[in-house]
Amino acid sequence: MRKYRCTICGYIYDDAKEKVKFEDLPDDWKCPLCGAPKSLFEEVKDNDTSKKEADKKDTSYVEEVDDDLRELSNYEISLICSNLARGCEKQYLEEETNLFRELSSHYESLEKSKEGNLEDIIDMVTSDINNFGNSMEVFSKYDDRGAKRVVNWASKSTNIMKVVIDAYKEKGIDYIKNTKIWVCDICGFIYIGDNPPKVCPVCRVPSFKILEVC
Amino acid sequence: MKEKSERYAYRDLKICTKDCLCLFVCPTGATDNETGQIDFDKCIGCGSCAASCPSKAISMLPRVYPKQKVKDKHVISELFKLADSKIEQIKILKNMINESSNDDEKRLYKALIHSNKVIIEDLFREAGFMLSQSTNTNKFLKSLLGKDKEIDTIINKLLSKLVVND
Numbered sequence: 001m002r003k004y005r006c007t008i009c010g011y012i013y014d015d016a017k018e019k020v021k022f023e024d025l026p027d028d029w030k031c032p033l034c035g036a037p038k039s040l041f042e043e044v045k046d047n048d049t050s051k052k053e054a055d056k057k058d059t060s061y062v063e064e065v066d067d068d069l070r071e072l073s074n075y076e077i078s079l080i081c082s083n084l085a086r087g088c089e090k091q092y093l094e095e096e097t098n099l100f101r102e103l104s105s106h107y108e109s110l111e112k113s114k115e116g117n118l119e120d121i122i123d124m125v126t127s128d129i130n131n132f133g134n135s136m137e138v139f140s141k142y143d144d145r146g147a148k149r150v151v152n153w154a155s156k157s158t159n160i161m162k163v164v165i166d167a168y169k170e171k172g173i174d175y176i177k178n179t180k181i182w183v184c185d186i187c188g189f190i191y192i193g194d195n196p197p198k199v200c201p202v203c204r205v206p207s208f209k210i211l212e213v214c
Numbered sequence: 215m216k217e218k219s220e221r222y223a224y225r226d227l228k229i230c231t232k233d234c235l236c237l238f239v240c241p242t243g244a245t246d247n248e249t250g251q252i253d254f255d256k257c258i259g260c261g262s263c264a265a266s267c268p269s270k271a272i273s274m275l276p277r278v279y280p281k282q283k284v285k286d287k288h289v290i291s292e293l294f295k296l297a298d299s300k301i302e303q304i305k306i307l308k309n310m311i312n313e314s315s316n317d318d319e320k321r322l323y324k325a326l327i328h329s330n331k332v333i334i335e336d337l338f339r340e341a342g343f344m345l346s347q348s349t350n351t352n353k354f355l356k357s358l359l360g361k362d363k364e365i366d367t368i369i370n371k372l373l374s375k376l377v378v379n380d
Contacts, residue, residue: 075301076294076301080338082331084343086335093375096372103369106362111305113309113312116306120306121306121307124299124302124303128296128299132296142289147289149340154296157333173318177318181321181325186332
């Protein structure tokens with residue numbers, strides 16, 4: 001009997017407890033907790049030696065970095081400011097929160113949009129997913145707990161993003177027609193369905209932080 | 215003058231249900247204030263009000279936040295690389311919204327933009343912008359000065375309100 005773990009939310013599918021073996025589940029079967037497809041499940045091994053070995057070897061590629069901070073783009077400034085607004089909000093600094101939000105909107109309005117289509121987005125999201133592993137190794141090398149935490153969430157939410165885009169590409173507008181779309185305002189997890197999960201499967205925040213997109 | 219306590223009590227008015235136990239336990243009367251908020255100057259940081267509040271509406275906040283961790287430049291560069299790819303996606307998605315005539319499709323693109331924004335903000339938070347009172351934030355704000363008068367007013371307000379803590 002085997003066990004399988006959802007790499008997004010950690011849900012365990014235990015062959016011993018289920019009527020249908022994991023292997024025999026249809027290809028369009030989804031994680032009951034977060035909606036991740038079957039392909040994002042991995043088998044649970046009792047002695048997870050493969051993982052330990054992967055931790056040992058250091059293959060991370062670290063680029064040479066200039067000391068000088070290069071000039072920031074308008075979007076970078078905008079999102080640094082909206083992040084600082086969130087930080088001020090946590091400290092109950094209402095006026096500062098609003099001032100940072102104003103700055104953020106100003107810099108966002110200066111930025112121009114760019115030509116492109118869904119295929120371009122799919123390529124970029126796929127490339128992001130492939131890069132998270134190297135980032136994680138860099139953050140482990142410098143022992144940065146915060147950076148490891150963010151890349152863990154970002155990689156899960158980006159994987160779900162890819163699942164959603166792929167499903168839309170395959171099923172077309174019917175996939176989202178008459179259905180609500182939700183985004184977790186803490187980690188970016190996307191959910192398609194009438195009601196969001198009670199707790200975000202990626203960052204575990206309660207559902208009132210998972211917002212409906214209108 | 216007496217030195218101020220390290221911590222002070224803050225009442226979250228969105229949660230406070232006026233149980234008023236804080237008034238009963240407060241040794242200085244700081245919780246009894248016309249504004250509805252606690253009088254931060256009178257507060258001696260004893261924490262009795264927070265401990266007694268049945269609605270958990272009072273938090274003890276530090277008057278000065280601890281310094282944020284100094285980030286290695288390689289970590290910062292890697293975080294910016296991840297963020298920049300997502301920024302390019304937002305630019306394209308905005309254009310896709312403008313060109314789409316279907317409301318459901320627009321909703322999906324909006325969701326992708328929202329998700330990317332949340333992730334980028336989180337990446338920047340870990341790239342040295344955790345605290346608005348940090349030297350890093352202070353330098354960042356100053357670097358934006360001198361391009362637009364109205365924006366300078368906002369930045370100067372922030373610079374005067376946010377006391378650098380490291």
